[in-house]
Amino acid sequence: MGCYVALSFSTLGAIVALRDTHYVTDAVGVRASLVALASLISLHLSVRALRGSRGALLRLRIVTAIMLVAIVVIAALPGMFPLWFRLEQVACGLLLLTPVIRINRKPALA
Secondary structure: OHHHHHHHHHHHHHHHHOOOOOOOOHHHHHHHHHHHHHHHHHHHHHHHHHOOOHHHHHHHHHHHHHHHHHHHHHHHOOOOOOHHHHHHHHHHHHHHHHHHHHHHOOOOOO
16 A cells, blocks of 8 residues: 555656646646545555454445546546556556455455
């Protein structure tokens, strides 16, 4: 989860640095801000779930599943976002995939 947060906020930094170029659109800024916020929420829920909160685990399952679907849609839509941002979203999706699989798999029977 930490790498997902780091990448999300690194992207925000790049957007600020490149804000006056054609590489950054309003849609990129809004989407990147939402992803960064969702990454912080996911990290917070992860910590609470690791401490035994069943409610946090359920919310983490929901948030990460929604984010993963949204990332796949963003990466698949041609023309709506620049290629660099779509590639960043693919990287976020890959970083998010492992936690999504781990928190949604059924525990093995002993």
